[in-house]
Amino acid sequence: MTAHSQTPQFFLTSPSVCPYLPGQFERKVFTHLVGLRAPELLDLLTQGGFRRSQNIAYRPACERCRACVSVRILVNEFEPTRSMRRTLAANRDLIGRMAPATASSEQYALFRRYLDARHKTGGMSEMSVLDYSMMVEDSQVDTRLIQYRRRGPDSSFTPHSDGELTAVALTDVMGDGLSMVYSFYAPEQEQRSLGSYMILDHVERARAMGLPYLYLGYWVEGSRKMDYKIRFQPQEHLRPKGWERFEALEEK
Known part of the structure; x- marks a missing residue:
């Protein structure tokens, strides 16, 4: 996503072992936080349950589990x-x-x-x-x-x-x-x-x-x-x- 992009692109990770619940697998949906709109986008995504890691915003997208709750x-x-x-x-x-x-x-x-x-x-x-x-x-x-x-x-x-x-x-x-x-x-x-x-x-x-x-x-x-x-x-x-x-x- 460039500084002039109007709509962020979202991607889905492959399943991996869940670090919190035994026997579960996790997937995440994520997008990039770059460009002039990054602060505005972070506000919107955080209000929608996303977290930030470096220039990535992500949230759980697990198929059979909804245990992760934003607080x-x-x-x-x-x-x-x-x-x-x-x-x-x-x-x-x-x-x-x-x-x-x-x-x-x-x-x-x-x-x-x-x-x-x-x-x-x-x-x-x-x-x-x-x-x-x-x-x-x-x-x-x-x-x-x-x-x-x-x-x-x-x-x-x-x-x-x-x-x-x-x-x-x-x-x-x-x-x-x-x-x-x-x-x-x-x-x-x-x-x-x-x-x-x-x-x-x-x-x-x-x-x-x-x-x-x-x-x-x-x-x-x-x-x-x-x-x-x-x-x-x-x-x-x-x-x-x-x-x-x-x-x-x-x-x-």
Whole structure:
């Protein structure tokens, strides 16, 4: 698709083993996000259940399964639960800075530690430093990188006073919300619940930016690794008739 194309072209992948549900196979429909209309197209496709990976927008197109459900948090109505407030308190020594998406060797070292501890056999396990740089920087939409470090004594004045890199989030800024593309963190600091903390931080960032939604990607019913997404209430799920409110019983 060129910068002057009016209609994007969509393609369908061949079946492959599903990474979430045993015994299932997945297919995806995808298109390219390039040219001047890429940000506008990303907004429209994300509202329609697509996700971004570099300059590709994709969504599941499985023949016999509809388990993948797009999820977005209603930012203006969200209130953290007791356990979420404990997570925020446990990470009050962290400071996150949002900047243009630029890769670094320090990020890649943390990324490798995270993959080796959490996703050693996953599809990303063989990513090189070049692959990582492309994941971060190969974007024609408004993509930011938020780096979380332990707060230094002069953090408000001197960025270099901050401590070791603890977590990273790759995030798209869209017309109606933030979309968390990928995040990773120091696996040895499990007590911090850094994955949940970054979602909570993104909710506040979206609220401060006047954006009504935080897009979390797909929730897969029956996949334990995706259960955490349901905790952030209230939220909407994309169903055949459109976005519908979803609320589960949760602690207050």
